[in-house]
Amino acid sequence: MFRFLARTRTLSIGVVLLAAAAAMPAPGRGQQAEVEAAVRETLAAWKAGDFEAFATFYHPDARGFFLDGGALLRGFNVAALQAAYNTGFRAELELRELDVAVFGSSAISAALLDGTLTLPSGDVIDGTWRYTETRVTRDGRWQIVQYHFSRFEPLQGG
Secondary structure, eight states, X not given: OHHHHHHHHHHHHHHHHHHHHHHSOOTTHHHHHHHHHHHHHHHHHHHTTOHHHHHTTEEEEEEEEXXXXXXXXXXXXXXXXXXXXXXXXXXXXXXXXXXXXXXXXXEEEEEEEXXXXXXTXXXXXXXXXXXXXXXXXXXXEEEEEEEEEXXXXXXXXX
């Protein structure tokens, strides 16, 4: 009889612990939501033309490949970005299929960006671009340290 009661109590405690664990949020989900919000806020600052705010999302030593398909850019230069904007460069892009993975104090995001690029020449390029970035926490913010944009061109089946 005592053995049966001990097993029942152990089983009951196990069920309670499993239920409590199931009710807890997945590890890192709070951080994942923070990074997702940071990605969206970065794009919102760009759309608003608020380059001072936009710059706060970038680590000063960030590096990557920009929408223009040019060479690797090292460091973040808000003055160069403002100058490009002043000469007519625009990127009207909408984010979709955002996927974020958090690894401690680092996060990797990937998404597609749909929209148009307007070059200083006035030429407009419509399309979809792949976007990836790596962020790290710095001074309580998720800042971009690496980014890559490239044209999304699915293979045509034959």
